[in-house]
Amino acid sequence: MSVPEGVVLRPAVAADAEAGADLHLACWREAYGPLVGREQLEARLHDRQRWVDAWHAQLADGPPRTVAESRDGDLVGFAVVGENRDGTKVSGRVAPYELYAVYTRERWWGSGLGQALLDAVLPDGATSLWVLEDNHRAQGFYARNGFVPDGAREHYAGLDCWEIRMVRP
Template structure:
C-alpha cells in the first residue's frame, strides 16, 4: 500500500514534527556524532511549534501518511516535503526545495520521488544538502540536481552543505 500524499494542515503539526526529528536521526546517523544528533532531535515541543508556525503562516508542506492505520503518532507521517521562494540572496532560481525526508522504512520505495513530483514537479529549483550525505546527493542527482559550487557551514549540525540546482 502506497502512502497517501496530501497538503499538511496545522492539525498535522505534531505528527509532522515527529517525522522530521526521526528522519534526522535516521538520515544523519554516521554524519553527526550520536550524542549531538540525539540532543538536537529530542525537543518535540519546539519542532511542533515550528511546524505550527510555518503552516499557520501559509508555508507549503506536503506529507505522506503511513498506510498502517494502527501507526502511533510518532510514525503517522512517513515523509514530507517543504518548498517555497528561495531564501538565498544569490538564489540561482526563485524556487527552493527547503526539505524532503522519508522515514527509513520507506527508503528505496519511490516515496521520495513521489513527494518531489507532487511539490516541485519539473520546475527549476535549488536546495542545500550536507556535503557528505552521499545517499541524499545520489537521490538529487537522479532528479536532475547538480552542485553549483556554493558551500556553507550549518552551525546546528556542524556540517558543511553544498547547494544543488536544477535549471
C-alpha cells in the same frame, strides 16, 4: 513516479503539527545519525516542543507541505518547496525556488516514496537545495532528478558539518 501502495499524499493541515514534528525528528535521526556526531545531533533535536512549535508556525504561515500518510494513519514522509531563502548569503545565481525538505522514514527508502513526494512539490522553475556534503545517498537521489552542485558550500553550525548547494535549472 507513483505513490507506493498503502500510502496517500495530501496537504498537511494544522492537526498534523505534532505528528509532523515527530516525523521530522525521526527522519533527522535516521538520515543524519550516521553522518554527524551523536551529541551534536541530539543537542539539535532534544527540544521536541520547539519542533512542534515550528511545525505549527510553518503550517500557518509557510509554504504548503505535502505529507505522506500510511494506511494506519502514521505520517511517513513530507516535502516542502518555497521561495529561495539564499538571497545574497552565497555567491552565484539564485534559483527562484528552494526545496526546503523531502524526508521519508528509513523503512520507506528505496520504495519510490521520496520520488513521489519530490514529484508532488517540485515546481517548473529553477530550484535549489542544500544537502549535507557527506550525504552521498541524498546527493545521488537529487542528481537523478537533474540537480547538480553549483559550487556553493557553507558550514551548517546546527550540526557542525558542511553542506553544498545543488541546483536544477
